[in-house]
Amino acid sequence: MQVKSMNDLFLNTLRDIYYAEKQIYKNLPKMAKAAASPELKQAFEKHRDETEQQIERLELVFEQFGASPRSIRCEAMDGIIAEAKESMGEVEDEAVCDAALIASAQTIEHYEIARYGTLIAWADRLGKKEASKLLGETLEEEKKTDRLLTDLAESKVNQDATA
Amino acid sequence: MQVKSMNDLFLNTLRDIYYAEKQIYKNLPKMAKAAASPELKQAFEKHRDETEQQIERLELVFEQFGASPRSIRCEAMDGIIAEAKESMGEVEDEAVCDAALIASAQTIEHYEIARYGTLIAWADRLGKKEASKLLGETLEEEKKTDRLLTDLAESKVNQDATA
Numbered sequence: 001m002q003v004k005s006m007n008d009l010f011l012n013t014l015r016d017i018y019y020a021e022k023q024i025y026k027n028l029p030k031m032a033k034a035a036a037s038p039e040l041k042q043a044f045e046k047h048r049d050e051t052e053q054q055i056e057r058l059e060l061v062f063e064q065f066g067a068s069p070r071s072i073r074c075e076a077m078d079g080i081i082a083e084a085k086e087s088m089g090e091v092e093d094e095a096v097c098d099a100a101l102i103a104s105a106q107t108i109e110h111y112e113i114a115r116y117g118t119l120i121a122w123a124d125r126l127g128k129k130e131a132s133k134l135l136g137e138t139l140e141e142e143k144k145t146d147r148l149l150t151d152l153a154e155s156k157v158n159q160d161a162t163a
Numbered sequence: 164m165q166v167k168s169m170n171d172l173f174l175n176t177l178r179d180i181y182y183a184e185k186q187i188y189k190n191l192p193k194m195a196k197a198a199a200s201p202e203l204k205q206a207f208e209k210h211r212d213e214t215e216q217q218i219e220r221l222e223l224v225f226e227q228f229g230a231s232p233r234s235i236r237c238e239a240m241d242g243i244i245a246e247a248k249e250s251m252g253e254v255e256d257e258a259v260c261d262a263a264l265i266a267s268a269q270t271i272e273h274y275e276i277a278r279y280g281t282l283i284a285w286a287d288r289l290g291k292k293e294a295s296k297l298l299g300e301t302l303e304e305e306k307k308t309d310r311l312l313t314d315l316a317e318s319k320v321n322q323d324a325t326a
Contacts, residue, residue, distance in 0.1 A: 005256040006324045009263055012253070045165070067229070075269055079242020086238070090175070091166040095239070100172055103281040107239055110273035117313070118266040125321045150280070158288045161169045 003070075004060060010122045011067055017115045018058045019071035024108060025051045027081055035101055036094035037160075043145070043146055044105070050141050057134045061123075064131040086088050095160035102153045109146040164235075173285045175189070180278045181221045182234035187271060188214045190244055198264055199257035200323075203313055206308070213304050220297045223285075227294040243270050258323035265316045272309040279305060307318055 003009050024047060062069045081150035084104035091097040116139040123132040188211060195207035206226050225232045247267035254260040279302040286295040 001253060003259060006259055006262065006321075009254065009259055010287075012250075013266065020222070033243060034240065040219060073241040073247045076239070077242070079238040079240070079245075080274075082238045082242075087175075091172065093167065096166060096169055096172055099285070100166070100171065103176065103277075106277040106281060110277035111243075111270055114266075114269040114273035118316075121313075121321055122262070125325045138203055150284075151194055153281075153284060157170075158284055161172075163290045 003037070006122060006126060010064060010119065010126060011062075012072065013115065013119060013122075014058065014061060014065070014067075015070050015072040016076075017119070018044065018055070018062075018069060020074040020077035020111065020115070021051055021055050021058060022071065023074070023077050023081055024112075025055065027084070031084070031088075031101055031105065033086050035098055035140045036081070037098050037152070038156060040098050040101065043148055043152060047145050050145070054138045056136055056140065061134055064128055064134075076111060077108075080104075080111055084108070090125045093161070095157065095163070098157045099153065101163040102149050102157060106146055106149050109142050109149070112142045113139065113146065169285060169289060169313065170228070172291060173282065174225075174228060175235065175280065176282060176285075177228070177230075177236045178219065178223060178233050178235040179239075180282070181218070181225075181232060183237040183240035183274065183278070184214055184218050184221060185309050186237070186240050186244055187275075188193055188218065190247070194247070194251075194264055194268065196262055197251050200315070200320060203264065203320065206311055206315060209317055210308050213308070217304065219300045220301055224282075224294045227291055227297075229320050237309070239274060240271075243267075245285065247271070255326070258320065258326070261320045262316065262324040263278055265312050265320060269309055269312055274314070275305045276309065 028044050028048040032041050035041040059069045087100045091100050116135050120132050122136045191207050191211040191245040195204050222232045250263045254263050281300050283295050283298045
């Protein structure tokens, strides 16, 4: 699609993260199933519920821009998820698998942190305050999830994996 | 490759980021060429020099682990770079293209921030202090680059792109 303005660029990037969030929503149950630690399983399950709300928020943002929600394939998230799946399949030990799952989940979170940070800055420049607020709520959730995963890794999973 | 221990997982992830850094090194000149803003062009050129040093640091980390430097394909970075290239090709306006370039570069930086954060935590658990220190230097550079890109976007590029 030809991008002629910041408005076009914003919408294209919104379609990219809309696709990405849907892929994440589809794959989080697989990651929860693969997790051995109950805390990690629960973290993935909780983040799946959050992701459902984040998808709804994106639909509200499309509305703010007078556009229908539409996905475009996000090659970055496809690559990140393919890598996460590959990593899950390679590890035999349960605790080491949990460490690998957290690492993969953090690459997912960081892609989202980058994307939402960008979308917020653009929404602000385009004068879309309500859209910026909605995207800001999601950004905070992604950052919180990333921190939670770091805490889980450092307080328990990495210790078990090197025991 | 079968992963049986945290040491294996560390090395596999090191091979992944080694591949990713080499891809970034190869693609940064294309991004610098596509940038219209002299400051952005310069930021990409500077980061290319840093990336060269980061690759050398990774080679030292391989050495700390008694392994030869080796890449394994990083599907995540391939996807992120494919998306960056696609985005470059879609935008006509120079200032909007710069905004898109910064957005893409920040998805690259955030992948690296996630990966280096993980590798540092694992190196610490594995008692590899020198490796952890080397990876920490790179992590700081990636975070600094990400902040510099945000500043450039907010102080100039996003304003020009919505003018």
